[in-house]
Amino acid sequence: MYKLTGDFHTHTIYSRGYKKKGTHAKGTIQENVEAAYRLGLDTIVLSEHGPGHYLYGLRVKDLPQIRNEIMRLREIYEPKGLKILLGLESNIVGLDGELDIDDKIIDQLDILLMGYHYGATPVGFTDAVGLYWTTQIGKLIGSREDHARDIMTQAYLKAMERYPIDIITHPGSKAKVHIREVAEGAVKTNTALEISSKHDELSVESLKLIKDIDVKLYIDSDAHEPERVGDIVKGLNKALEADIDFSRVQNMIWED
Ligand SMILES: [Zn+2]
Numbered sequence: 001m002y003k004l005t006g007d008f009h010t011h012t013i014y015s016r017g018y019k020k021k022g023t024h025a026k027g028t029i030q031e032n033v034e035a036a037y038r039l040g041l042d043t044i045v046l047s048e049h050g051p052g053h054y055l056y057g058l059r060v061k062d063l064p065q066i067r068n069e070i071m072r073l074r075e076i077y078e079p080k081g082l083k084i085l086l087g088l089e090s091n092i093v094g095l096d097g098e099l100d101i102d103d104k105i106i107d108q109l110d111i112l113l114m115g116y117h118y119g120a121t122p123v124g125f126t127d128a129v130g131l132y133w134t135t136q137i138g139k140l141i142g143s144r145e146d147h148a149r150d151i152m153t154q155a156y157l158k159a160m161e162r163y164p165i166d167i168i169t170h171p172g173s174k175a176k177v178h179i180r181e182v183a184e185g186a187v188k189t190n191t192a193l194e195i196s197s198k199h200d201e202l203s204v205e206s207l208k209l210i211k212d213i214d215v216k217l218y219i220d221s222d223a224h225e226p227e228r229v230g231d232i233v234k235g236l237n238k239a240l241e242a243d244i245d246f247s248r249v250q251n252m253i254w255e256d
């Protein structure tokens with residue numbers, strides 16, 4: 001039987017943008033960690049939204065506090081067998097694959113996630129047209145959708161080349177990509193793709209399309225409240241339906 005070993009994508013009250021704490025994601029770091037411990041997981045990743053997201057993003061000035069809280073909890077939970085990692089779900093904000101973080105932030109992280117979200121501030125006007133206008137408007141008028149898909153795919157590939165991204169979250173959700181090209185780029189750069197339990201992608205259809213590509217996968221919760229930490233039912237069902245090779249899933253192990 002395959003068993004979940006870790007949840008590599010969870011949010012806390014620090015994902016808040018300019019809003020009050022707790023209006024986007026509900027739990028504290030400690031609550032997510034406690035939930036993971038109760039489930040018997042080996043690893044929990046705290047991965048707030050990147051600072052470029054004006055509604056949900058982490059405030060950079062909160063990072064030391066988050067780090068300290070994680071250090072404090074490590075002393076309690078690491079001897080009990082739970083690894084606590086500081087991650088970040090950075091935003092892709094440029095056509096050239098630019099992310100909303102710099103090396104100073106990356107150096108503080110244990111693991112780097114990256115996703116595309118509406119509401120992350122684009123780097124420049126051209127990028128705004130390319131990534132945001134095209135993808136949104138493309139949906140309405142149809143004819144530009146292929147163009148938008150090409151643009152997003154190239155941006156993802158460039159981001160993987162430029163940054164040490166460990167996991168791409170919900171690839172293809174919110175903006176479509178050529179998933180085979182993204183998966184091939186991910187293999188080359190040793191990046192994993194996420195089977196989201198919150199968003200549609202990777203979908204059963206996408207998983208079938210990349211079945212023959214040996215890309216690493218994670219099935220994560222993308223929990224925005226402690227009750228959902230480790231809840232990967234939706235992702236797991238998609239993986240089962242697509243009949244993927246579970247040895248590719250990095251956060252599951254086989255146990256007799
Ligand atoms: Zn996301």
Ligand SMILES: [Zn+2]
Pocket residue numbers: 009011089169222
């Ligand atoms: Zn997320």
